[in-house]
Amino acid sequence: MNTTAIIEALKKYDFSFFGICGAIFLMGVVNLYSATHASSSAHMASLYKVQIGWYAVSLLGGVVISFIQPKNFFRFSWLIYGVNVFLLILVLFLGHKGMGAQRWLVVGPVRIQPSELMKMSVILVLARWYAKTDPDKAIGFRELMIPFVIAFIPALLTILEPDLGTGLLILLIFFVVTFYRKLKWKTIMVLGVIGIISGGVMYQFGLKEYQRKRILTFINPTADAKGSGYNAIQSKIAIGSGKVIGKGFKKSSQASLNYLPENHTDFVFSIFNEEHGFVGSLFLISLFLVLFYRFIWLAQSVPRIFESIVVIGIMSIFFWHTFINMGMVTGIMPIVGLPLPLMSYGGSSLLTFGFCCGIATSISNSRNLF
Known part of the structure; x- marks a missing residue:
């Protein structure tokens, strides 16, 4: 390929997804440094360097994926799904334990959380399944059986780790994708009733004691201010x-005095708010809204269902992570362990978001590049 052809290809390349996500990550890594720089632990103080390394890997992987034609995602979707389900099963038997859960596979110095990568795998298989049916025909309850099983298997395996937040997130992705595909009103009402009943049953019999306590803490965090309600109170x-x-860069008292645990993962948005206030948070939220808009625009622009x-599935990953994380740290939702996209520390989540950007860019590029 000569220089002219390369320049022409670059002009047609959609840089928007990587560009917006890069801006969010830059704010995130600066915030991560601020949150951990005063730590007495050398490991904690150097987390931002590890985060930069993971981002470089995720960016490289995403860029490579962006040059894969979308038809290959369709072709290999079941294989990708099967490999990820196998990895989830492997986690239950050989996974590394940490913080009361068994969620990671460890290979040398690298820890991978298969449940993070599973989100994208579920989307690809669901999209392939729904693409087989007439896009103008509303789906009935009976046609949802197999798609639900496709989402339920990895969700259940993830919940057994236990990782209730990610397991429920996989089901939320299923519902977003399914509603986008078009449902009969009768089916929507049936799903609503089933959801209400299932929620009550799960609360009574499926949740562990600490998980039920999180819900009660959400309702009244001051009831156990020094225990289960501590994080929620300190976050607010x-x-x-x-x-x-x-207060300004590196001036968070909650981070420097270690009043707020997990300020590098679950509660990064709290530290960001403390240091940059309403104005800074509004700017960050605006970047996420622009990203969501780009996903919705792309979903409406491509010709193939x-x-x-x-694309809608990818948007749902970013949206639910953002909405739930910001909701839990501001007190409008129960606290669950979901990272804020590109802001929270974590290699597996960065890989997931990087791959998502790569797939979205590939689909956008397919309109005029491939």
Whole structure:
């Protein structure tokens, strides 16, 4: 390929997804440094360097994926799904234990969380399944049986780790993709009733004691202010103390005094609020909204239903992670262990978001590049 052809290809390449995500990551890694720089642990103080390394890997992987034609995602979707389900089963028997859960596979110095990569695998298989049917025909309850099983198997395996947040997130992705595909109103009502009944049964018999306590803490965090409600209270203190413009870079008292645990993962948005205030948080949220808009625009722009469903599925991954994480740290949702995309520390989640950007870019490029 000569220089002119390369320049022409670059002009047609869609840089928007990597560009927006890169801007969010830059804010995230600066925030991560600020949250951990005062730590007495050398490991914690160097987390931002590890995060940069993981981002470089995820960016490289995403860029490589962006040059794969979308028809190959369709072709290998079942294989990708099968491999990820196998890895989830492997985690239950050989997984590394940490913080009361068995979620990781360890290969040398590398830890991988298969449940993170499973989200994209479920989307690809669901999109392939729904693409086989008439896109103008509304789906009935009976036609949902197999798609539900496709999502339920990895969701159940993930919940058994236990990782209730990610397991439920896989089911939320299923519902978003399914609703986008078009459902009969009768089916929607049946699903609503089943969801209400299932929620009650799960709360009573399926949740562990600490998981039920999280829900009760959400309703009244001051009931156990020094125990299960501590994180929620400290998070709201951090957010409130940021006020309009924040305290400034590296000036978070909640981080430097270690009042807020997990401030590098689950509660990064709290620290960001404290240091940058309402103005900084509004800017960050605006970047996420622009990203969501790009996904919705792309889903409406591609001619093939498979690609459209995949893009909506990818958007749902970003949306639910963002909505639930911001919701839990501000007190409008129960606390669950879901990272804020590209802001929270974590290699597996960065890989997932990087691969998602690569697939979305590939689909966008397919309109005028391939």
